[in-house]
Amino acid sequence: MSTLALPAEAAASTARRPARRVRQEALAAYALAAPAAIMLLGILLLPTAATVLLSFTDWQFGAATLNWIGLGNYEKLAADRVFWRSLANTLLYVAVVVPASVFLGLGVAMLIEAGGSGRTFYRAAYFLPVTATLIAMATVWEIMLHPSVGLINLAFDAVGLGKHNWLKDPALALPALAVIGIWQALGLNMVLFLAGLKSIPRDLYEAAAIDGAENWWDRFTTVTWPMLGPATLFVLVITAIRSFQVFDTVAVLTEGGPNKATDVLLYTMYQEGFGFFRAGYGASITVVFLVFVLILTLVKARVMEKRVHYA
Amino acid sequence: MSGVSIRSVNKAFGATRVLRGVTLDIGDSEFMTLLGPSGCGKSTLLRIVAGLEAQDSGSIAIGGRPVDALRPRERDVAMVFQSYALYPHMTAAENIALPLVMRRSRVWQRLPVLRRALPSARRIRRDIAGEVGRVAAALDIGYLLERKPSQLSGGQRQRVALARAMVRQPRAFLMDEPLSNLDAKLRVQARAEIAELHRRLGTTFIYVTHDQAEAMTMSDRVAVMLDGEVLQCAPPATIYDDPADLRVAEFVGSPKINVITGAVGSTGQVEIAGTTLPLTVRRAPATALAVAFRAEHADVTPCTAEQQGALVGTVRHRENLGSDLFVYVEPQPASARLAVRLAASRTDDIRVGMRVAIRPDAARVLLFDRDGGRVRAA
């Protein structure tokens, strides 16, 4: 057996060498992460900061000058009835779409899971609207909501509820858009709940049955609901975030009308910023929008920390 | 010459010191096993030799050349991982070929179209395919070459991982618990195969394991590691029979070595539990000693009267393994149970609940001081 001693001088000179290898790894990491870091700053974070800064100015697209007007835009917002209307509409839309699509999604998921037959078909049928182009389907809905020949009015008429001019009636336009919103959001919530239901161990139902929970309501209250509760919170929040961003159906079907009855935050922002070219004012609406979404997202982050996630 | 020399290597992860000045010389073509419980730093040491981790201080030389500044691929060592680390998207053949492909071809020769178009690239690929075939034949995995790792059993994956390490004829093989994912039967078979592979290749092997059977059966020398230090580095028989440290004695051997507290008597004789062993040491009287003996180095007899050099206790449990009988005795005064191995034929003599006397073979008793250092009988 030969042992190999290092010459003393070599040992001394290599003492700092491992540090160089640590640096090599870091260098490679910086090279790999640099494009993403630069784009993250240049495309997302700095423009977002620019939006916030812009909201403190009176700049208009194409204008040569801009003035710092501090909270001027926000004071204007506070006094702007259109803005308040649009905020109220957005919140109302969220308040209708979120509970309806979440609890219908839960109901559908439980019904699908409760039996063996037709699972794949039902799952596909309810999920289809999630992938279909919403703008294209909105034009279909428009025809279905047509005052004289629309499928929905034909159905309403047949059961004696009369015909309605859904999208032109200030009282009905927002509910009509909410129905489309529910139709589109339900499928995603359903698959999230299906995943949640699948992750409930079967033994729990067996244990509950032995402990005397025999009908479906007992099973629901002793096992399903407690196991699904946190997941439901998560689904509620993400549905809220998504429906807060409602824009497509409003822009195509009602253009905020009739008489501002369906004006929503993003649509107001679009009109102020790109219709009337008031970039500063549009930016301040964007900031309000961002604040709401941030609050919801932070709630979501708290929920996710409690280890409620599906991916 | 491709021995591996490890000089005063230190490594800490945050506040945890994983290696404390480890120095170890592994000879050319030696089979060295790093043995220790999990968390003792043996895997970290192996990764430092491979260049996958950087040590905080100290140095590594392979074949007499310092390698501290070299990247893993420049060190010319191959490694077999516990999880085998086969590339899941490549076939067995592609897995085995990859180290050769990376070494022998230039970047443009690996580009999707040129790889097939360039004559030079095709020649390299043909050569590599030949070598992959030879290694695969040597390990009997020729028929598996076109399969993906997910289509292979644990034992087959382990061979593919071995083949990938062998194919480029490295200066040293590093193995990180390569058998621990195999079932017990396969492990015994693979143990013999790796030992045979070492004899055939004549390359330096550094083998990390927590399994003492692997260490004992395969190695030229075993380095027992605990808490980031090498406690003893010696041939397997020495580790077992002549441990330098109480922790080595306790880690090696199954059942665990029996340890009882004793003391040095007025004339240097060793006393335990009121009896005196026929041993003397050059230590001050009343020095505390740990007296250790292995299960097979003692005898048990039904206790009739007080006997010289004997420990008295009650049999609490027996295990008849067919070939051997293990008897577990609770000594008096009560302390940790003592295990003794007897011939299976004595099953009828020794029963649970029986009072017995244990008589350690004084020639085989091992003595340690309070710090765990070995104390030799005069």
Add this chain to the structure above:
Amino acid sequence: MTAPRGLPFAILRHVLLGIGAVFMLAPFVWMLSLSLKPADEIFTTDLRLLPQRWDAVRNYSEAFRKVPLHRYLLNGAIVTATIFSLQVLVALPAAYALAKLRFGLAKPLFALVLFGLLIPGHVPAIPHYIMLSSAGLLDSYAALVFPSMISVFGIFWIRQFFKTVPDDLIHAARLDGLSEFAIVWRIMLPTAAPALVAFGIVSVVFHWNDYFWPLLVVTSPDMAMPALGTVYLRNTEAGTDYGPLMAGTVIITAPLVIAFLVAQRRFIEGMTLTGIKG
């Protein structure tokens, strides 16, 4: 759920789910049905699924004549493919560095990624518009692609996936002679295939269906993305001839709907990720 339930429950289940399914599928069925009918059959109050006189050929050819539908499909394919490729090209190396390499700014960078996840795409739209307009790039593929070149969600998601790849695989690659760059493309890319498929579905579905951004930057009829193209088609129809409009919407929705029906499981897995994306 364990207790076997009787026939009445099975019937009730199918009735309830069936009614719901009719509601969910009605727009699709109605769209297809109208795309086959002549105008006078659309403007009638009797309900019929199939036309009495088939007018599919006229409706579909009319849709293509009114607006360049094929351009919208092509634009959709080019832009979504470019966006996805760029997102992977940028995200994969960064995700690998964040998941597996040690470097001083790893934590701040990851914090920025998490922060970026909070920001909806609409927020930087005004500055993006200003940047593209001053660069003279409005109404181009570059404008359509620009804001989506980086996907924070992609970086986050691939990084989470890479965290589950054993370090040993990377160690083996380093010993086998691969550079960090080669590890990213030769080992991590194929290993991440399932995660990339899921992410790809999210990315393509989102950008194919996106209306907001194309609405802002596209002005010429030829540059529209599929969603915006549908609106162009709708705007050409001032009167009542819904047949071609429905034919057009069938064409625009067909690629994703067919892809979904072919690969349902993957689509559903992929789209559930949007839960994290928000």
